[in-house]
Amino acid sequence: QVQLVESGGGLVQPGGSLRLSCAASLSDFSSYTMGWYRQAPGKQRELVAEITSVGRRNYADSMKGRVTISRDIAKNTVYLQMNSLKPEDTAVYYCNAFNSGSMYWGQGTQVTVSS
DSSP, rough: OOOOEEEEOOEETTTOOOEEEEEOOOOTGGGEEEEEEEEEETTTEEEEEEEOOOOOEEEOTTTTTTTTEEEGGTTTTTEEEOSSSGGOOOOOEEEEOOOSSSSEEEEOEEEEEEO
């Protein structure tokens, strides 16, 4: 059974930083596009950032310059470094793994940006 386990969420003040982690129990982790999505109350889930199997990174326009996605293939883990956080970044952040045959989601981790 595939599991994506997120960690690192929490409460942070505006302008602060957080680093999210997602540990994936995937036997062929490097073949997946790994992504971070978020969903705020009353809004649709949206892409924050993704890193493809060949290491190409894509970012949502709203997050460009403030987030960095990275992965450690040896640890089957993907990270999301978030800086200069704003109250509107408050959401549940989900890890996603996708390849041509499968898609998996984590359970989500809450990020709250508030003073």
